[in-house]
Amino acid sequence: MTDPLTAASPVVVGVLNVTPDSFSDGGRYASLDAAVTHGVQLITEGANFVDVGGESTRPGAERVDAATERARVVPVITELAAAGVPTSIDTTRASVAAAALSAGAVVVNDVSGGLADRDMVRVVADAGCPWVLMHWRGHSERMRDLAVYTDVVKEVCAELGARVDAALAGGVAAHRLILDPGLGFAKTAEHNWRLSARLDQVVALGFPVLFGASRKSYLGSLLADTRGPRPVDERAAATIATTLLAVDAGAWGVRVHDVRANVDAIRVWQATKAAR
Template structure:
């Protein structure tokens, strides 16, 4: 079953985040050890995660790159450990085709690529792997992306980029039914850019490709609090803002949300659906 088929069958999907990194912005490396990462993933499944997103390289602003070999050593044992007991769809969060290949071989069925398959050999690997693909927009790279990002029209530019990458993926042999889009909240965007993209969820979701919204615990929530005169929150204090963004995105047509706090998001969606 493709991710789109699962979404059509089950309604909005919740993707739970598992960072197998020592420098994650959201959890400070709490799940860097394989056993800790597997235990966290199991807790997310029990809390209601429909999909797990496993990442072995931090992509926070200013993050230090890691080698493909190190990334593979971090994520593959976690994927293999989960596959022994669970059949939940697993996504590999990477922009390296060699990491995607290793992850899919270990049991992953989704490739979540912040570079939208722009890396060398990525298009060919995606077609060969025949897995679901999430194409994300990012301006610059994690080392530079938050250094005064500028757009003439952020919505139009992100929209055009994502559609062009989808076309490139299909031309390489990736099935249209396997492609998802992600506007890349927080990846080379200011607070106002992020808010514009969230408001434009309906427009971005209107092209026939299901949309993922991934705003969980991100810094723009703290920036908005500061703008409104409140004290800025730490990453693990942004659950309320995360839920607000994701419910708005679902209302406007997003099909999946990527979150750290699965139980809270699950409850929010359940109540939201009951009230619609």
């Protein structure tokens, strides 16, 4: 199966949450048939690979046990791999990552950057697969309390650098690492905007950068009206704007729910750049 790191940038990662409680599409793809059908559709719409998650990481979410998480993701990844769909496993647990890789996943997307499970670095190093290291300070139930920074961009870059050092020390090859600034994870809306505006500083760390703003609450707050924040399923245009700003700043890829619309926008951006 094609290595996602060899795909031409910008890469588009399609989101597939097989959970009952994710902030955007919780429960929609909880059945195996629905999940597999949607995963195939995301590839048809232009995703380079599909990110399968079995545990919600929205702020305040309660954790599920490892057995439950594995039971949610492994059958889906097995079926998608059989259909030729490249997948990543969105997990902080080494045991879940190992099971997903055995089932056919080709990337580990770890929102904890290796902090949540010390065995993750061994699993990734042994597999030789790409590893997304996201900036993270704690699990969902306490992340709001950890959103304290003096200079969010400087501190996120430094903390991501520490995760890179730990990965390299654990035997993971540098060319297999991807960084994610972790918008919304132990960050306020103001922190998200600052990271977005200065994303080039994260890119300057020298690793591919995956940017994930799709449908997030800070976009809903920005677009609020008399009814309150813009509903999750009405944030597609705002997400597209963040995608174009991110790829223009040098991001390697974006992680999105609405694949076709974002792929279309990137194609327009690419054509415009090529015509200069």
